[in-house]
Amino acid sequence: MNKRSLGSKERRPRSVSVLGSTGSIGCNTVSILENQRDQYQVIALTARSNVKVLVEQALRLKPRMVALSEERLYKELKQELSGSGIQVGAGVDAVIEAAQLSADWVMAGIVGTAGLLPTLSAVRNGAIVALANKECLVSAGDLLTKDVAEFGAKLLPVDSEHNGIFQVFDFDHPAAVEKIVLTASGGPFRCFTKDEMMRVTPEQAVLHPNWNMGQKISVDCATMMNKGLETIEAFHLFPIEKRQIEIVIHPQSVVHSMVSYCDGSMLAQLGTPDMRIPIAFTLAWPERVSVPVARLDLAEIGKLTFESPCEVSFPALRLAREALELGGVAPAVMNAANEIAVQGFLDRRIGFLDIIKIVDRTLCKYPTLRAKTIEEICEVDSESRRLAEEFMVSS
Numbered sequence: 373m374n375k376r377s378l379g380s381k382e383r384r385p386r387s388v389s390v391l392g393s394t395g396s397i398g399c400n401t402v403s404i405l406e407n408q409r410d411q412y413q414v415i416a417l418t419a420r421s422n423v424k425v426l427v428e429q430a431l432r433l434k435p436r437m438v439a440l441s442e443e444r445l446y447k448e449l450k451q452e453l454s455g456s457g458i459q460v461g462a463g464v465d466a467v468i469e470a471a472q473l474s475a476d477w478v479m480a481g482i483v484g485t486a487g488l489l490p491t492l493s494a495v496r497n498g499a500i501v502a503l504a505n506k507e508c509l510v511s512a513g514d515l516l517t518k519d520v521a522e523f524g525a526k527l528l529p530v531d532s533e534h535n536g537i538f539q540v541f542d543f544d545h546p547a548a549v550e551k552i553v554l555t556a557s558g559g560p561f562r563c564f565t566k567d568e569m570m571r572v573t574p575e576q577a578v579l580h581p582n583w584n585m586g587q588k589i590s591v592d593c594a595t596m597m598n599k600g601l602e603t604i605e606a607f608h609l610f611p612i613e614k615r616q617i618e619i620v621i622h623p624q625s626v627v628h629s630m631v632s633y634c635d636g637s638m639l640a641q642l643g644t645p646d647m648r649i650p651i652a653f654t655l656a657w658p659e660r661v662s663v664p665v666a667r668l669d670l671a672e673i674g675k676l677t678f679e680s681p682c683e684v685s686f687p688a689l690r691l692a693r694e695a696l697e698l699g700g701v702a703p704a705v706m707n708a709a710n711e712i713a714v715q716g717f718l719d720r721r722i723g724f725l726d727i728i729k730i731v732d733r734t735l736c737k738y739p740t741l742r743a744k745t746i747e748e749i750c751e752v753d754s755e756s757r758r759l760a761e762e763f764m765v766s767s
């Protein structure tokens with residue numbers, strides 16, 4: 373699907389679905405849709421358990437269907453939306469059913485591999501998929517991108533770094549690209565010693581210095597596993613080799629990422645740290661829309677700084693690179709173990725430094741296999757979660 377054929381064949385309003393509509397990405401997406409009501413027809417909204425926000429969004433946006441993955445909430449949701457004419461579902465299958473409804477554009481905004489099957493449904497419908505849910509690309513990148521090609525879907529990265537790269541990557545001349553450089557803020561503990569990190573609390577870890585995000589990704593930023601996941605995400609999104617992906621620490625989060633070319637040029641995409649920018653880019657693609665976000669004032673910022681990342685302080689970076697090199701199911705194992713360990717830390721069952729130790733142990737224990745189907749990836753995901761849970765109990 374190229375830009376021209378898509379732009380000319382599609383009729384307005386664009387039909388859209390938002391998976392994970394009650395989360396940080398989801399709410400930002402909904403706010404953009406509300407600003408441009410006449411441009412979009414909302415097909416489906418989904419969430420896990422937040423009945424209140426989902427109902428408010430549904431009454432304002434009038435989707436065809438809403439679904440919660442928690443089955444026990446069906447009655448409550450049904451009652452809240454009675455008389456609205458909106459179809460209601462609850463349970464994992466209901467979320468997939470909502471994701472299967474035909475829509476031109478789908479926001480994959482569920483967190484974790486819980487988003488894999490719904491995202492895959494949108495891909496198999498041939499939709500434009502705005503991909504925020506990086507975990508599903510980390511776990512099942514080969515299979516997902518194969519389906520994107522087979523079903524004529526289009527993956528547009530929402531992650532700010534990848535969205536920035538997408539905007540400056542010369543897809544017509546990929547051989548001219550020398551490397552891509554992912555920027556990383558370094559998270560809230562960039563300057564912490566090991567001793568200080570040992571004592572950090574969930575409250576400290578979820579406070580990102582520049583971005584306001586969901587809890588899981590905020591902890592991932594603090595361990596820098598987020599940048600590890602993004603390294604693997606970049607490998608699947610762009611026509612590059614593993615060795616062509618670099619990371620640089622940039623605490624201000626203004627330069628969202630860069631592409632280096634063989635003639636010595638380096639192209640970067642800059643903006644204020646506001647996820648509405650990449651979300652709106654994907655929503656309007658291949659055009660652009662006006663978004664009411666703060667404009668970048670470089671003179672006011674004055675100084676942008678860059679430094680090399682430290683793999684000793686942040687072993688997640690090395691681990692993710694190893695998983696990418698190992699290939700097969702290793703990234704899926706790493707991701708699943710990380711989801712369990714992050715939740716364990718948020719629930720105060722383990723300390724901050726235990727998160728990556730548990731991921732490391734799970735990755736070492738798991739045999740390096742290849743997965744040929746999504747069902748096999750789902751099995752690996754469950755088995756790795758079980759192993760990580762065991763390590764967590766014994767740690």
Ligand code: NAD
Binds near residue numbers: 393441530
């Ligand atoms: P969040 O926790 O704020 O929201 C997650 C959404 O997914 C919610 O709507 C929740 O109800 C839904 N959800 C959670 N578990 C579910 C389940 N088991 N089944 C169905 N739905 C479920 O998370 P977020 O910060 O919005 O992040 C969403 C995704 O986007 C993540 O993969 C994250 O890495 C990625 N991302 C987020 C940001 C950001 O700024 N928040 C930036 C880049 C990438």
Ligand code: MG
Binds near residue numbers: 531532533602
């Ligand atoms: Mg990012």
